[in-house]
Amino acid sequence: MAMHSRVTQLIQDNDGRILGFKMLQVAPGSVAEKQFVRYYRWFSKIRMYVQPLANRLRAKLDEIEQEHTVTRLVRVKNGVILSAGGFIFNRQMVRHYAPKYYPGAPLGSPGCNGNGIRLGETAGGVTGNMARGSSWRFINPPKSWVEGLMVNQDGKRFVNEASYGARIGEAMAEHNHGKGILVFSHAMLKDVLFQLMPGKVWLLLQTAPAVLSLLFNTKKAATIDALAQRSHLPVEALRESVARYNILAAKKEDDDFHKAAEYLRPLEQGPFYAMDVSVGNKLFICPTITLGGLVVDELTGLVKREDGSTIPNLYAAGRTAIGVASHSYVSGLSLADCVFSGRRAGAHISTINQ
Numbered sequence: 087m088a089m090h091s092r093v094t095q096l097i098q099d100n101d102g103r104i105l106g107f108k109m110l111q112v113a114p115g116s117v118a119e120k121q122f123v124r125y126y127r128w129f130s131k132i133r134m135y136v137q138p139l140a141n142r143l144r145a146k147l148d149e150i151e152q153e154h155t156v157t158r159l160v161r162v163k164n165g166v167i168l169s170a171g172g173f174i175f176n177r178q179m180v181r182h183y184a185p186k187y188y189p190g191a192p193l194g195s196p197g198c199n200g201n202g203i204r205l206g207e208t209a210g211g212v213t214g215n216m217a218r219g220s221s222w223r224f225i226n227p228p229k230s231w232v233e234g235l236m237v238n239q240d241g242k243r244f245v246n247e248a249s250y251g252a253r254i255g256e257a258m259a260e261h262n263h264g265k266g267i268l269v270f271s272h273a274m275l276k277d278v279l280f281q282l283m284p285g286k287v288w289l290l291l292q293t294a295p296a297v298l299s300l301l302f303n304t305k306k307a308a309t310i311d312a313l314a315q316r317s318h319l320p321v322e323a324l325r326e327s328v329a330r331y332n333i334l335a336a337k338k339e340d341d342d343f344h345k346a347a348e349y350l351r352p353l354e355q356g357p358f359y360a361m362d363v364s365v366g367n368k369l370f371i372c373p374t375i376t377l378g379g380l381v382v383d384e385l386t387g388l389v390k391r392e393d394g395s396t397i398p399n400l401y402a403a404g405r406t407a408i409g410v411a412s413h414s415y416v417s418g419l420s421l422a423d424c425v426f427s428g429r430r431a432g433a434h435i436s437t438i439n440q
Contacts, residue, residue, distance in 0.1 A: 118154030165399030170202030187219030189366025190374025216378035220415035221255030234270030241323030387431035
């Protein structure tokens with residue numbers, strides 16, 4: 087099948103069986119296709135780091151599709167497998183289905199626009215877990231930021247700061263209105279700056295975002311009470327959270343969130359700092375994907391209808407379907423799930439008409 091194509095309609099018979107589909111294709115070998123490829127490559131490189139420019143490139147891709155495509159009708163012999171990603175780049179869908187994850191920085195390819203899921207729905211498929219997403223708030227490295235404490239908008243600690251980034255993101259998005267403030271001391275800051283020196287971390291992925299966040303995304307105050315006021319946090323609540331954390335750090339045992347002893351360090355001497363690490367922070371971005379999709383039969387990958395029956399020869403795989411990563415996420419799980427679900431669908435479709 088040719089690249090740079092978008093399926094816009096599935097064609098069914100009276101029994102719901104897929105007979106073929108209609109697609110729009112950027113004309114192969116055309117100047118428009120070369121432009122499309124060039125914009126797509128740039129988009130893939132910067133989509134997570136320079137959001138305004140990435141959005142402009144996405145608009146150019148859409149413009150090329152709208153103005154320089156030809157319509158193709160494709161006949162299907164055995165069936166169709168929908169594997170077009172999730173819907174993180176369809177901002178209307180995210181706002182409607184997964185509003186808790188809407189503020190996060192979209193992570194995916196241009197195909198993660200919900201079209202695969204919508205195609206399945208038009209054929210009678212049903213979706214599930216559409217409210218679930220995954221936001222990744224990594225604060226380590228630098229290591230010493232993990233020694234601080236993270237509080238919500240009420241000034242209360244809510245998570246183990248040394249947790250995996252997806253767990254921190256989930257705690258913010260699902261239970262704390264997407265908000266998170268990292269509080270640390272001047273002693274921790276000195277260690278952070280040392281840990282950000284050239285050769286110790288990746289310049290683009292880790293040093294640059296950390297330095298920018300320190301310069302433009304962090305409040306400083308001589309006391310915890312003053313820091314709370316500057317950060318618009320309840321003074322008494324933040325004071326109590328820091329006092330409780332210092333007790334736990336002093337005895338090297340986190341009874342509240344079970345952070346490892348090596349990361350427990352009291353906030354004793356000012357000045358103190360508060361960094362906004364919320365899901366929706368535009369400077370210290372929090373990459374986000376969607377997890378919901380089409381409901382499929384676990385043995386075959388066939389798309390299910392609302393009554394539990396399956397559409398005869400329509401399959402879904404990867405983020406277009408509900409899979410292993412449907413409630414939570416760890417790095418690489420989308421790839422593993424796509425390989426598994428794709429093989430499952432491929433194995434079943436290959437048995438048809440044998």
